[in-house]
Amino acid sequence: MEKKQKPYFPMFVNLSEQQILCIGGGTIAARRIRTLTRFTDHLIVMAPEICEEMRELLEQFPIMWIQKKLKAEEVIAIENGIHEKSAEINGCEKTDLNFQDIYMVLATTNDDELNHVIVKACKERGILVNTCDDKSQCDFYFPAVTEIDGIVIGLNSGGKDPKKVREVRQKIEKMKC
Ligand SMILES: C[C@@]1(CC(=O)O)c2cc3[nH]c(cc4nc(cc5[nH]c(cc(n2)[C@H]1CCC(=O)O)[C@@](C)(CC(=O)O)[C@@H]5CCC(=O)O)C(CC(=O)O)=C4CCC(=O)O)c(CCC(=O)O)c3CC(=O)O
Ligand SMILES: NC(=O)C1=CN([C@@H]2O[C@H](COP(=O)(O)OP(=O)(O)OC[C@H]3O[C@@H](n4cnc5c(N)ncnc54)[C@H](O)[C@@H]3O)[C@@H](O)[C@H]2O)C=CC1
The missing domain is CATH 3.30.160 (Double Stranded RNA Binding Domain)
Structure with missing residues (x-):
């Protein structure tokens, strides 16, 4: 008998003190960051360019923007505890970003290959991860x-x-x- 896929359980999680990293700053990222602003003030967006809606969100909420194009090689280094020197951060002092402090990662870039590498690295480190381009790789759905x-x-x-x-x-x- 074919096994029917069970729906996912809607678990309500306290995110208020958790850091969430969104890699990518386009339409999908902005929609998800907007949703998340209700639940935490600890939001970080990493992208070389951001869309207009994300720009507006950065003005309204205490979101950190790390203006950076992430390279797959750097993500692989997550395994070794990557230490990012942030380039430009919205309204904040320059600071280090240690992926060890990240509770959840949203891969929302339009580079499917990079998203895949991000997922793999996060899974290896036990960081909850979601990617917008492939439901089969998500730890949870948005x-x-x-x-x-x-x-x-x-x-x-x-x-x-x-x-x-x-x-x-x-x-x-x-x-x-
Ligand atoms: C599985 C999931 C995994 C995850 O990403 O977490 C996922 C996956 C994918 N979505 C795709 C497409 C679209 N997604 C939307 C919209 C939303 N998608 C959201 C969630 C999720 N999307 C997760 C659970 C979804 C569920 O509940 O079933 C929402 C609810 C939340 C949010 O994104 O904020 C938000 C509505 C929010 C709101 O309005 O409130 C639209 C419509 C639109 O944008 O108007 C389209 C065009 C559809 C069309 O045109 O038919 C593709 C193909 C991408 C491609 O083209 O490659 C994939 C990849 C795949 O299926 O593998
Ligand atoms: N889950 C969902 O609801 C949906 C998912 N999608 C998928 O989402 C992807 C993204 O869609 P949009 O947000 O509309 O794309 P977009 O083109 O608006 O944004 C892409 C973002 O990724 C950033 N980016 C690209 N390379 C990067 C890198 N190396 N490091 C950091 N950031 C990088 C860009 O600077 C930009 O901010 C699509 O390619 C598609 O696969 C599309 C529709 C719905």
């Missing part, structure tokens, strides 16, 4: 999130239909009033 009267609602279709997930989230938001 949910659509909304909130009604302080009740957080997270939605997920197990990667079957993200577009529908978005539509359901929008329907819920219309019901709010």
Whole structure:
């Protein structure tokens, strides 16, 4: 008998004191960082360039931007405890970033190969990792999130239909009033 894939359990996690590193600063990254600003002030974005929406988020929230194009060789060095010298950081002093302090990594670059290397390095170090281009490699899925009267609602279709997930989230938001 074929085994049916079970849905993922919606575990609600305290992220308020956890550092989250998002590698990539485009459309997907901005959408996810916007969601995460509700849950933690410890957000780091690493990307050589960021989109307009991310730029606006950097102005509104205490997000650290490390302006850097990550190289696959550097990611592999994560295994040895990579120590990043940050290039340019939004409103903050120059500082070292030690991946050992990172709780969760979001790989959101448009370089699928790099995303894959990031996933591998994180898994080796036991860091929770999500990549936007391949659901089979994710430790967890990024949910659509909304909130009604302080009740957080997270939605997920197990990667079957993200577009529908978005539509359901929008329907819920219309019901709010
Ligand atoms: C599995 C998952 C893993 C993860 O990334 O965590 C994943 C994977 C992938 N998504 C893809 C495509 C799209 N994703 C969206 C939208 C969202 N995707 C999100 C989550 C997830 N996406 C995870 C669980 C999904 C689930 O619940 O089923 C949301 C909920 C959260 C967020 O991203 O913030 C957000 C809605 C947020 C909101 O609106 O509230 C849209 C629609 C749109 O953008 O309008 C499209 C175009 C679809 C189309 O056009 O049909 C591709 C192909 C990429 C490619 O082209 O290569 C992959 C890769 C793959 O399937 O392997
Ligand atoms: N999971 C999801 O919901 C969806 C996922 N995707 C996937 O997400 C990927 C990214 O999509 P977008 O955000 O729209 O792309 P985008 O082109 O807007 O952004 C890509 C970002 O990655 C950064 N980047 C590229 N190389 C880098 C490196 N070496 N180091 C650090 N940052 C680097 C760029 O500077 C840019 O900020 C797509 O290639 C696609 O595979 C696409 C649609 C939906």
